[in-house]
Amino acid sequence: MTSLFGALPPAEPDPIIRLMQAFAADPRPDRIDLGVGVYRNAAGRTPVMAAVAAAEARILARQETKGYLGLAGDPGFLAAIRALVLGESVEVARLAAVATPGGSSAIRQALELVRAARPGATVWISDPSWPNHAAIADAVGLARRSYRYLDAAHGSVAADAMLADLEGAAAGDVVILQACCHNPSGADPSAEDWAALAALLDRRGLIPLVDVAYQGFGEGLAEDMAPLRRLAARFPELLVTVSGSKSFGLYRDRVGAVLALCAVAAEAEPVQGRLATLNRTAFAFPPDHGARVVATILGDPVLRADWQAELDGMRRRVAANRVALAEALRSETGTDRFDFLTGHRGMFSLLGLAPGEIAQLRSLHGLYLLGDSRANLAGLSAASLPRVARAIAAVLGTPERA
């Protein structure tokens, strides 16, 4: 008999994790990381938000036990997240909710719930999307298909193609949508696109799974949730997955939640029970520290205002980087090819560069983008931005200006 692991096929490494490793191994001190999807401030650091530090100090001073909570996590955290994300758009009695270790596990648990309820459902994922959507659907064992999302030539949402592809979905299929700040494209549907999408999902009996990972990075906390809240008010059934990683800067503390809107209030209890069981068999109790930090911030008007102001500043910084990079690229390349950057929202855009150009950016200029040319605009600083524009112009073969 061979050894247990002798025939283990190698795991397909995640492209983002691979890029992090390559960047860490690159000895050039002036290398620039626009690959990894974390917020960075002007000094290139991913800061602990001030309200988070204050909430942590308060928790440390006052917490008297670290005994287990329920399998769903802290009810106070779940109520705060529900209000933050869904506002007043849904009847609370129709909701089941559990905390999870981050948004990734929220997606995992939401899709596990789908598989338990409807194993034949197909999960529809935008092309392009965050690679973990497809990976999680595969891990859960659900069939998946992709729908076209991006008009790459213009950097905008290809609404007609998206709607045409989703016409091919069967009633009861699940469609993953990103609430705002689409990763990796940066292109969000317009209000008209959302309305057409909602009409199609409704007409064809499709279930929206809305992934909320960048609340506050688009236009504002409430503005970013407006399309989701309209869906939640209209649809009998809807799944929402929430990540606290970006909006609270709590990446490594693993803060997330699944909110499952049920057709009728009587279904919420069995769904709640199933979600709790899914938690129990995956990790038992969800982590509490980050969730408690979020609940503390959202429950205290002073901390909340401070958090919101800092998040507003982060959003404004990324938006300013977009404008500055588009201007620098216009001047370095002599074209308006990158003007679409200013119309995008959130931290990411696809720059539309070819694989050879991305490889050259890395090898010749120490500039790291993802293989699909996703750039994290938060990774730019005043010092690196002109270098980035010059490097991109150079690999495009455009004469550099003096």
Ligand SMILES: Cc1ncc(COP(=O)(O)O)c(C=O)c1O
């Ligand atoms: C679109 C999207 N959804 C969900 C997540 C989940 O993040 P986490 O598991 O770190 O909370 C991410 C993180 O990059 C994301 O980009």
